[in-house]
Amino acid sequence: MGKPMALNLLRAGYALTVHSRSRGPVTEVAAAGAADGGSAKGVAERSDVVIAMLPDSPDVRQVVLGPAGVLEGARAGQVVVDMSTISPLVSREIAASLGAKGVESLDAPVSGGQKGAIDAALSIMVGGPRAVFERVLPIFQAMGKNIVHIGDTPGAGQVAKACNQIIVATTIMAVAEALTLARKSGADVAKVRQALLGGFAQSRILDQHGQRILDRNFAPGFRIRLHRKDLGIALDTGKASGVPLMATALVHEAMDAMIAQGHGDLDHSALARFVESLSGIEG
Amino acid sequence: MGKPMALNLLRAGYALTVHSRSRGPVTEVAAAGAADGGSAKGVAERSDVVIAMLPDSPDVRQVVLGPAGVLEGARAGQVVVDMSTISPLVSREIAASLGAKGVESLDAPVSGGQKGAIDAALSIMVGGPRAVFERVLPIFQAMGKNIVHIGDTPGAGQVAKACNQIIVATTIMAVAEALTLARKSGADVAKVRQALLGGFAQSRILDQHGQRILDRNFAPGFRIRLHRKDLGIALDTGKASGVPLMATALVHEAMDAMIAQGHGDLDHSALARFVESLSGIEG
Numbered sequence: 364m365g366k367p368m369a370l371n372l373l374r375a376g377y378a379l380t381v382h383s384r385s386r387g388p389v390t391e392v393a394a395a396g397a398a399d400g401g402s403a404k405g406v407a408e409r410s411d412v413v414i415a416m417l418p419d420s421p422d423v424r425q426v427v428l429g430p431a432g433v434l435e436g437a438r439a440g441q442v443v444v445d446m447s448t449i450s451p452l453v454s455r456e457i458a459a460s461l462g463a464k465g466v467e468s469l470d471a472p473v474s475g476g477q478k479g480a481i482d483a484a485l486s487i488m489v490g491g492p493r494a495v496f497e498r499v500l501p502i503f504q505a506m507g508k509n510i511v512h513i514g515d516t517p518g519a520g521q522v523a524k525a526c527n528q529i530i531v532a533t534t535i536m537a538v539a540e541a542l543t544l545a546r547k548s549g550a551d552v553a554k555v556r557q558a559l560l561g562g563f564a565q566s567r568i569l570d571q572h573g574q575r576i577l578d579r580n581f582a583p584g585f586r587i588r589l590h591r592k593d594l595g596i597a598l599d600t601g602k603a604s605g606v607p608l609m610a611t612a613l614v615h616e617a618m619d620a621m622i623a624q625g626h627g628d629l630d631h632s633a634l635a636r637f638v639e640s641l642s643g644i645e646g
Numbered sequence: 647m648g649k650p651m652a653l654n655l656l657r658a659g660y661a662l663t664v665h666s667r668s669r670g671p672v673t674e675v676a677a678a679g680a681a682d683g684g685s686a687k688g689v690a691e692r693s694d695v696v697i698a699m700l701p702d703s704p705d706v707r708q709v710v711l712g713p714a715g716v717l718e719g720a721r722a723g724q725v726v727v728d729m730s731t732i733s734p735l736v737s738r739e740i741a742a743s744l745g746a747k748g749v750e751s752l753d754a755p756v757s758g759g760q761k762g763a764i765d766a767a768l769s770i771m772v773g774g775p776r777a778v779f780e781r782v783l784p785i786f787q788a789m790g791k792n793i794v795h796i797g798d799t800p801g802a803g804q805v806a807k808a809c810n811q812i813i814v815a816t817t818i819m820a821v822a823e824a825l826t827l828a829r830k831s832g833a834d835v836a837k838v839r840q841a842l843l844g845g846f847a848q849s850r851i852l853d854q855h856g857q858r859i860l861d862r863n864f865a866p867g868f869r870i871r872l873h874r875k876d877l878g879i880a881l882d883t884g885k886a887s888g889v890p891l892m893a894t895a896l897v898h899e900a901m902d903a904m905i906a907q908g909h910g911d912l913d914h915s916a917l918a919r920f921v922e923s924l925s926g927i928e929g
Contacts, residue, residue, distance in 0.1 A: 609823075610896055
């Protein structure tokens with residue numbers, strides 16, 4: 364995700380200094396005009412706004428707070444924007460560490476995937492002070508389209524992203540159960556999908572993933588193993604705030620089972636295969 | 647539901663003979679021009695097409711197959727249309743009993759509620775032979791708008807309706823978990839809903855029931871006790887065809903708990919109160 368986002372920032376005319384723990388993307392983005400920061404600390408020393416895009420909470424903690432990290436190179440008045448999808452609790456912890464040095468921060472997770480990143484069409488959900496959000500907004504606009512300031516609290520963007528992943532996963536499970544029931548009951552599954560899209564059961568998931576299930580098209584898209592990670596964040600956030608997420612937990616377990624069976628790199632719509640396998644339908 | 651549907655048939659110019667186990671609706675519809683059949687048998691004797699609209703499977707079994715019922719008054723070549731939401735298994739049983747006497751039948755459950763019935767805007771999902779569907783289509787068009795022939799098998803319409811109720815219920819649960827997590831995490835719930843509607847989590851449920859949850863508007867709408875009945879049908883259908891519906895079963899249990907706590911007559915969007923009560927939020 365980081366590479367196409369960086370290329371869009373260059374295209375929008377921003378001066379860019381980059382670093383990645385793997386060399387490949389740095390070489391490519393440097394060829395397009397970015398400077399090589401050499402380390403996260405080096406990027407922070409040479410930038411007004413620092414953007415992180417990393418797989419998970421421990422990665423962000425290490426790259427921002429660890430040795431040769433962003434915090435070491437950061438100065439008061441600077442802004443650090445974390446666009447990774449991580450735990451809101453870790454977002455708060457990082458915002459506090461940066462804040463102690465006078466550094467501003469935003470959490471700004473995205474949805475829209477690789478395609479959204481390439482097309483500069485990401486949805487961006489932002490937590491942190493509104494004034495900081497407004498200062499960074501033109502930068503977000505170079506990478507995304509549906510950009511919403513969720514709240515002033517650090518982690519508010521991550522909370523919205525967790526909510527998004529809960530709804531998407533659980534709706535896929537709902538569609539998977541319904542279409543498997545239709546199939547095993549001998550109904551015309553395509554007609555059931557069509558009839559239901561005209562009513563109260565309508566959703567983008569029934570439309571797009573319902574079609575994927577009909578077409579047996581489980582090439583990612585968004586991989587089950589990544590969605591499982593995001594549901595883990597949602598469940599941890601629920602535990603921290605005392606919200607038992609029973610449906611989400613069930614879908615998390617189903618994704619765990621899919622991963623254990625070697626299907627973690629299929630698109631998340633392949634949850635239908637979980638319901639099907641329980642129903643005696645062969646993959 | 648039966649009364650406004652009958653009134654729409656009269657408005658469309660159909661000659662109508664009616665019967666109801668309660669007197670009130672018969673008096674009203676008779677005042678608008680319908681004849682009183684005196685019994686279900688009496689209606690069948692005087693009609694070319696017989697329509698049933700009843701609460702649940704045992705009611706349909708009794709009114710169609712029981713004493714002074716439709717079957718007693720029916721003749722070969724006639725069509726019986728059951729628009730109730732009942733078990734597909736019972737639909738098949740009734741179609742077989744009618745078929746043994748040469749009577750055609752369709753199962754044609756609806757969605758759209760009281761308002762859809764009054765506005766002649768019901769969605770109608772139809773199972774049964776296509777030729778019979780086409781014969782009855784003008785009558786359906788006097789009562790509904792999104793009319794889909796799901797399949798030739800008796801019960802196919804009921805299967806589609808069960809799929810609809812699975813998706814609607816489970817999506818409400820997904821939205822309830824997400825918005826409760828947002829609320830307890832201190833996020834701006836209205837902004838979370840708004841941000842998510844722009845992306846892959848979009849659904850009619852997030853839009854309309856998400857707004858209901860924000861507004862604390864739990865006046866029905868569609869009552870929890872009726873949706874619980876429909877999920878019971880879905881679970882029975884799943885058992886009969888070997889499809890374990892784990893997410894649906896969870897929502898069914900949640901609705902059971904709501905009913906036990908005296909909330910069965912709230913709108914089904916009040917599932918949010920179930921998640922909230924587990925999270926220590928007072929009603």
